[in-house]
Amino acid sequence: MSTYNTAELRRQNRSRVFQYIFASQTPVTKQDIAHSLSLSLPTVGQNLKELQECGLLETQGTFNSTGGRKPRAIGIAAGIRCAVGIMISVYHIHMVCIDLRANLLCQTSIICDFTDSDEYFHNMATELEHFLDENHIDRAHLLGVGVALPGIVDEDRNVVVLSRFVEIREFPVDRLTQYIPYPCFIENDANAGGIAEWWNHKDHENMVYLSVQRGVGGAVLLDGVRYMGHHHHSGEFGHMCIVPNGEKCLCGMHGCLEAYCSTARISTDLGITREEFFAGLEAGNPEYQKRWDKYLYHLAIGINNIRMVLDCNIVLGGVLVQFMEPYLRDLQARLCAINPFQCSSSYLKLSRYRSWSTCVGVALHFISEFIDSV
Ligand SMILES: [Zn+2]
Known part of the structure; x- marks a missing residue:
């Protein structure tokens, strides 16, 4: 087998191990993983070691043993990365931060009338920085910022085609996020809410x-x-x-x-x-x-x-x-x-997620992208 193929196979195994643990809502054992993915115990062990060294996994206690050493309970280190979701409405800006497990870490609502102006977009970015500071969010852990708004978003052209509520039309997405210094993504608010609901x-x-x-x-x-x-x-x-x-x-x-x-x-x-x-x-x-x-x-x-x-x-x-x-x-x-x-x-x-669904859903874009990239 060529070096390339060996490296690719190792990457795929690592990804499969991570995806398996992520898909399990509760911690798993090395034996569970090996059995479910038809991998040898040494292969699983090596992948777990690498993923743990990157900080993506953690030991979350032990399981009862039927004899011998108690097996380790392995789970996702959910706090290693996070994402922010913002919802723009006519009179408010709502924000949440979630971890890799889509747990709500913190949330806020700011009263702020929407205006199609640089001042508004600048203010949104400033509020975001306050939110991150107040909640001690490490910027190095932040995967990105999703923004949801009540309008039709054309992802291919990167424009908000129309929003009757915040009264914009053919609006370039980049303008909305120009002052936010993190990767950004825009989504229609109802779609984002749906995504949060059917996650998992x-x-x-x-x-x-x-x-x-x-x-x-x-x-x-x-x-x-x-x-x-x-x-x-x-x-x-x-x-x-x-x-x-x-x-x-x-x-x-x-x-x-x-x-x-x-x-x-x-x-x-x-x-x-x-x-x-x-x-x-x-x-x-x-x-x-x-x-x-x-x-x-x-x-x-x-x-x-x-x-x-x-x-x-x-x-x-x-x-x-x-x-x-x-x-x-x-x-x-x-x-x-x-x-x-x-x-x-x-x-x-x-x-x-009650009224935070939209914010959670638009933040999940970055969580999903990250999970798929491991
Ligand atoms: Zn109608």
Whole structure:
């Protein structure tokens, strides 16, 4: 075998060992790895030594022994690398930092009105540096910074084609990130949220992620792969008509789900914040209760339509989800009432990262790239 082939084989083995440990959610033993990958114990041992020397693996205790030495529990040293995810919305900049296991290390929300100006982009970069300093994030460990925004992103041309919320059109991505001195990546917010949700659930799963915030959108995962559609428009649930000739939507049509379930209906329209709305709702404000009843009525129609078409689990995400826990049963009961085939609505779940899904998802771009590169 040539030197090249030997080196390539060693690299592949090292990568396989690392990927195997990464895919196992709990620590594994040397024997597990050797058996599962059909590699000899000395080969596995050598790879583990190299990966441990790079700081990528660590011993995480021992397993019980059936005789002899207790086997070492080997796991990923998750803190060795991290990535930041930023979400831009009309009035806020949200940031998270995650480790290799997609654990949320720290997060913050900054009130900052979006403006298409150098001042805004500079400010975003300054806030990022503050965030890193405050949380003692070592820049040498930072793989990159993902930025998600409510708009259509054309990755081939590196432009944000359109965002109705932050009012930009044909906007070069580089302009957005020009003051950030780390590798950057831009993604649509709803797609990013979906990616966070199905991270670690990639095996032949069908799932819909429904993002409800000022904009309503989502993403579809079929057989473990994201379904994009012919024009990359799949998952535009916000512009599904739920009331023919209904309320005018920002897209120009009438009766869209977004026209009824944008979070603006329970905040901006009333001149209050979402927090104030839900505080008032809990305190029994009759006007808010009436509005919330109408809101849930329309949200249930939208969710039920998605379920009717795709018959799979639906994960509710976006900024709404942080307030939804006390109302989930009510929403599920409404779903049962309008579904002729099923009386269970346990298919509807709340996002596990709550309102941080989008930030986590866009940061995962760098985690995924790193894992694949080992
Ligand atoms: Zn619309």
